[in-house]
Amino acid sequence: MLKSVFIAIKKQFAVADEEHGGNHENALRLATAALLVEMGRADHYSDGDEAALILELLRDHFVMESEDVGALYEFATEKADQVVSLHELTSLLHRSLDEEERGRLLEMMWRVAYADKRLDPLEDSLVRKVADLLYVRNTSLMKIRERVMSAIDQ
Known part of the structure; x- marks a missing residue:
């Protein structure tokens, strides 16, 4: 039963090329979730x-x-297990998200990075790479990071 539910939901979230009728919203959700999974593993x-x-x-x-x-x-x-390049995940997000939405994604990534109350250099590197691929300026990225750190300290 659970396997059939998983298969049905997996099909729902299947990423197809936008030009070939793929569900754009689900593709965005999957790309976002995969980046967060990558951050959790970093x-x-x-x-x-x-x-x-x-x-x-x-x-x-x-x-x-x-x-x-x-x-x-x-x-x-x-x-995330199948991804060869971060570009596979970020290209759709870059084309689809506005600046504010990209900032929210990076904020979620910082929150995952700081979940254990410390920042590993590999986590820092990953979020910076993603920010570069999303064309988010470093100054904006650092403001987002400071906001997350302030929320953690409270």
């Missing part, structure tokens, strides 16, 4: 806090039911 350490935070961020950002978020997370994990 420091090669996971105690479950990062995964729980990613699920929470996805649920709140996309206003989804927990079951749907779980399926998206599983599919995003598969997608």
Whole structure:
């Protein structure tokens, strides 16, 4: 039963090229989730806090039911396993998101990076690479980081 539900949701989130009738919104969700999964893996350490935070961020950002978020997370994990280049994930996001939305994505990435209360150099490198691919200026990225750090300190 659960497998058939997962397969159905996996099909729902299947990424197809926009010109070939793919569901654009689901492709954006998948790309966002896969980047967050990559961020969670960047420091090669996971105690479950990062995964729980990613699920929470996805649920709140996309206003989804927990079951749907779980399926998206599983599919995003598969997608992240298959990705050869970050460009595969960021190109659609760059074309589709405005500056504010790209900032929200980077804010979610910083939150995942700081889930364990420390920033690993690999996490820092990943979020900077993604920001570059999304054409977000370094000054904007640092403001977003400071905002996240301030929220953590409170």
